[in-house]
Amino acid sequence: xxxxxxxxxxxxxxxxxxxxxxxxxxxxxxxxxxxxxxxxxxxxxxxxxxxxxxxxxxxxxxxxxxxxxxxxxxxxxxxxxxxxxxxxxxxxxxxxxxxxxxxxxxxxxxxxxxxxxxxxxxxxxxxxxxxxxxxxxxxxxxxxxxxxxxxxxxxxxxxxxxxxxxxxxxxxxxxxxxxxxxxxxxxxxxxxxxxxxxxxxxxxxxxxxxxx
Numbered sequence: 001x002x003x004x005x006x007x008x009x010x011x012x013x014x015x016x017x018x019x020x021x022x023x024x025x026x027x028x029x030x031x032x033x034x035x036x037x038x039x040x041x042x043x044x045x046x047x048x049x050x051x052x053x054x055x056x057x058x059x060x061x062x063x064x065x066x067x068x069x070x071x072x073x074x075x076x077x078x079x080x081x082x083x084x085x086x087x088x089x090x091x092x093x094x095x096x097x098x099x100x101x102x103x104x105x106x107x108x109x110x111x112x113x114x115x116x117x118x119x120x121x122x123x124x125x126x127x128x129x130x131x132x133x134x135x136x137x138x139x140x141x142x143x144x145x146x147x148x149x150x151x152x153x154x155x156x157x158x159x160x161x162x163x164x165x166x167x168x169x170x171x172x173x174x175x176x177x178x179x180x181x182x183x184x185x186x187x188x189x190x191x192x193x194x195x196x197x198x199x200x201x202x203x204x205x206x207x208x209x210x211x212x
Contacts, residue, residue, distance in 0.1 A: 002056050009059045018167035018174075020063060021159055022086065023070035029095065030079025035104065050109035053078060057085040057111050061182070064175045066166045070159035071095045071146065076134065081108060084115035087178060089145070090159050091137040092152040097145060098134035120144050170201045 012020055024030060033049075041049065060067060060082075069075075069083045071091040076098050083089050083097070091097075099112045107113060108129065117125040120143040128135070137149045150158045166174065176192045196202050 002052055006056045006059060009056070009063065012065075013059075013063055017065065018171060019065055019163045020067045021070060021163045022067065022082070023156070023159065024072050026073075028073035028079075029069070029071045029075040030082055031074045032077030032079055032100075046109070053081075053110035057081060061085040064178070065171075066174060066178060068159060068162055068166070070155055071097075071137075072152065072155055077101060077108070077112075078110050081110040081112045081115065083145070084112065084119055088147050088162065090148045090150060090155065090162060091140060091146045092155045093137055093149055094152055095137040095140070095146075095149075096134050097137070097140045098132065099129045100132040100134065102130060103132040170205060172196065172199055172201050 038046075038049070066088065067086045069086040069089040071083060071089055073092065073094065074096045075083050075091075076096065077100060080097050080099055099108050099116065101108050101112075108116075113125075113129060116129065119125075120128075124143050127133075135143070135145075137146065140146045141149045148158065173196060176196060180189050180192055
């Protein structure tokens with residue numbers, strides 16, 4: 001699955017699509033890695049798997065276009081880490097989140113120890129990772145892990161509405177805004193802000209605003 005996702009991301013990085021929306025097939029988003037397969041990993045195999053997973057999620061996070069997750073059920077372990085690599089997330093009311101790796105004698109290996117503190121703060125991230133407890137969609141919303149929680153039957157409708165809103169926005173500005181938020185650089189913000197004033201997109205949109 002990781003290799004297939006990596007291949008798909010390479011294509012998505014080059015095409016002209018505006019937004020990527022990720023959801024799970026069936027009743028679950030991603031329940032986590034196959035523990036039966038992982039149980040007999042050597043340390044070398046475990047490292048290879050961790051580095052591959054990290055590389056794929058870094059590729060997802062680094063896409064220039066917005067990436068949204070429609071979480072339609074359990075998002076545990078690597079599933080939760082996949083959500084964390086997305087820019088936005090909408091969850092169904094019955095979704096469940098968690099990083100339960102410590103309960104198996106290991107730690108998150110796909111970026112969870114780094115992205116979760118950035119998303120919910122160090123204190124809450126430590127609680128979730130060190131206890132391994134699962135949380136409801138409502139608690140995930142209160143922590144800032146997801147943007148919105150909706151009834152399951154409305155999940156894809158709401159997610160597609162969000163995707164359409166994002167896709168209708170000026171692509172150059174969207175790309176620049178996402179890159180700046182991820183960079184944490186005031187200097188890059190000033191450079192990008194000024195550079196966008198040289199685009200046809202900016203001139204047309206501001207002219208339209210003034211004419212209104």
